Amino acid sequence: MQTQLFINGRFVPAESGETLASLNPHDNSVIAQVSMAGPADIDRAVAAAKAAFPKWSNMAAMDRGRLLLKLADAIEANADELARLESLDTGHPIRDTRNLDVPRTAVTFRYFGGMADKFEGSVVPVEAGFLNYVTREPVGVVGQVVPWNFPLMFTSWKMAPALAAGNCVIMKPAELTPLSSLAIAELMAEVGFPPGVVNIVPGLGQVAGQYIAEHPEISKVAFTGSTAVGRKVVQASAGNLKKVQLELGGKGANVVFADANLDAVVQGSAFGIFHNQGQACIAASRLIVHDSVADELLERFIALARSIRIGDPLDPATEMGPLTSRHHRDRVLSYVDVAREQGGRILSGGKAPDNTALANGCYVEPTIVAAKPGDRVSQEEVFGPFVTVSTFGSDEEALAIANGTEYGLGAGMWTRDLQRAHLFARQLKSGMVWINCYKRVSAASPFGGVGSSGYGREMGFEVMREYTQPKSVWVNVDADIPPYYPR
Ligand code: NAP
Numbered sequence: 415m416q417t418q419l420f421i422n423g424r425f426v427p428a429e430s431g432e433t434l435a436s437l438n439p440h441d442n443s444v445i446a447q448v449s450m451a452g453p454a455d456i457d458r459a460v461a462a463a464k465a466a467f468p469k470w471s472n473m474a475a476m477d478r479g480r481l482l483l484k485l486a487d488a489i490e491a492n493a494d495e496l497a498r499l500e501s502l503d504t505g506h507p508i509r510d511t512r513n514l515d516v517p518r519t520a521v522t523f524r525y526f527g528g529m530a531d532k533f534e535g536s537v538v539p540v541e542a543g544f545l546n547y548v549t550r551e552p553v554g555v556v557g558q559v560v561p562w563n564f565p566l567m568f569t570s571w572k573m574a575p576a577l578a579a580g581n582c583v584i585m586k587p588a589e590l591t592p593l594s595s596l597a598i599a600e601l602m603a604e605v606g607f608p609p610g611v612v613n614i615v616p617g618l619g620q621v622a623g624q625y626i627a628e629h630p631e632i633s634k635v636a637f638t639g640s641t642a643v644g645r646k647v648v649q650a651s652a653g654n655l656k657k658v659q660l661e662l663g664g665k666g667a668n669v670v671f672a673d674a675n676l677d678a679v680v681q682g683s684a685f686g687i688f689h690n691q692g693q694a695c696i697a698a699s700r701l702i703v704h705d706s707v708a709d710e711l712l713e714r715f716i717a718l719a720r721s722i723r724i725g726d727p728l729d730p731a732t733e734m735g736p737l738t739s740r741h742h743r744d745r746v747l748s749y750v751d752v753a754r755e756q757g758g759r760i761l762s763g764g765k766a767p768d769n770t771a772l773a774n775g776c777y778v779e780p781t782i783v784a785a786k787p788g789d790r791v792s793q794e795e796v797f798g799p800f801v802t803v804s805t806f807g808s809d810e811e812a813l814a815i816a817n818g819t820e821y822g823l824g825a826g827m828w829t830r831d832l833q834r835a836h837l838f839a840r841q842l843k844s845g846m847v848w849i850n851c852y853k854r855v856s857a858a859s860p861f862g863g864v865g866s867s868g869y870g871r872e873m874g875f876e877v878m879r880e881y882t883q884p885k886s887v888w889v890n891v892d893a894d895i896p897p898y899y900p901r
């Protein structure tokens with residue numbers, strides 16, 4: 415297992431010699447001591463990235479793509495080890511890391527490997543006598559700061575498009591979960607990425623993350639994390655007017671109309687909120703149900719929640735693991751009191767499991783809370799296996815509740831009425847909408863939010879625009895055009 419900083423193609427200790435402990439949230443045992451980057455290390459990484467940039471950005475795009483494709487193959491070849499490492503460091507059940515996180519990581523690198531030589535500029539129809547063409551140039555050295563909830567997957571979401579477009583990368587993983595991105599760095603070195611193109615600098619957000627956001631020679635920062643830290647990143651970026659891309663928090667509305675297929679709703683909603691212990695920005699954290707089906711749906715939803723197998727993430731039978739840190743577990747549980755204070759009712763869960771084998775871990779039972787739409791638990795991102803339930807009578811009321819938070823990342827609805835579905839989709843204040851499904855994501859489809867959920871998009875062609883700048887080139891193709899000077 416690699417535990418040192420990855421700078422200029424080599425694993426090196428931090429200049430300060432300091433390390434951070436990475437824990438296994440199943441029992442809070444220490445898995446590894448990981449080098450902790452400070453400003454001097456980030457300066458070294460930036461110097462390496464700057465030096466690598468001219469050659470990398472001028473390389474044939476197909477050759478950059480070829481390296482990303484090789485990396486995707488290497489990830490698949492090492493899938494079991496990567497899944498195990500990710501489960502150990504994050505607490506995600508191994509069945510998820512093996513079946514979802516690792517394959518999706520490979521797919522994302524492969525998608526952008528294919529994208530590298532297909533993202534084109536344009537020729538603009540301007541007045542006769544002139545040719546105007548637009549090229550897309552990489553931004554330069556880009557900083558990427560990611561959270562702990564899907565560390566492996568986010569490594570691919572952030573790095574793959576940046577590299578396909580010809581940028582060089584400085585990535586800071588979350589302090590809680592640095593291991594899988596270092597494992598990817600090891601594979602990158604193996605498949606032949608040139609030194610300096612990617613640098614991974616685990617460290618503290620307030621030190622390393624903040625320094626990346628401020629750094630005068632980093633041209634762009636792509637940040638995934640909380641809205642509060644997103645604001646700090648914007649402020650820190652002002653010095654050199656960095657391009658900023660923000661994927662922030664969410665409070666996903668999951669609206670169930672009276673005509674919905676309740677079997678699908680129960681399954682889809684449980685996946686929407688309980689997958690990854692609810693630690694997903696796009697979690698279906700607000701169940702908003704039509705009065706007429708609320709009782710039946712809740713009875714079935716609660717029964718499913720109670721049947722979820724909670725346990726050691728490395729056990730293939732486990733469906734739900736621990737939250738990623740004790741601090742976060744305590745924060746999630748504190749929302750049980752917040753709910754009660756405002757009259758909320760705990761319908762299921764609301765505590766750590768009774769199982770003594772899990773007593774040292776960061777476990778929380780699937781928690782379902784009846785709450786009013788304006789209550790704090792219905793407004794603030796809890797980021798755990800914690801879902802609020804409220805009811806509505808009319809479509810207008812459902813829309814007002816769905817749109818009634820500061821966030822606008824993902825939202826879903828369940829209905830058999832085609833017209834209502836599309837009308838509602840148009841009216842939702844949300845970057846992504848799911849109809850009769852929840853939390854669908856693809857490397858090819860734009861991902862991101864509006865409002866306090868941030869700006870900019872990951873995935874697809876949209877993210878290639880984020881990682882490039884247009885250059886407009888004018889050519890006089892008619893030598894006889896006289897110079898024009900207004901008098
Ligand atoms: P966070 O506290 O905002 O941290 C995210 C990252 O920022 C971590 O690497 C953190 O470092 C770093 N950081 C902390 N302070 C910083 C600063 N002053 N300057 C620069 N970087 C700094 O978020 P989190 O609690 O780890 O993650 C959960 C949040 O991420 C939730 O709000 C969730 O919705 C959001 N999220 C959004 C998306 C999306 O695509 N929209 C996806 C996933 C998660 P440390 O690790 O040292 O704290």
Ligand code: MG
Pocket residue numbers: 436437438439502503504590591
């Ligand atoms: Mg850990």
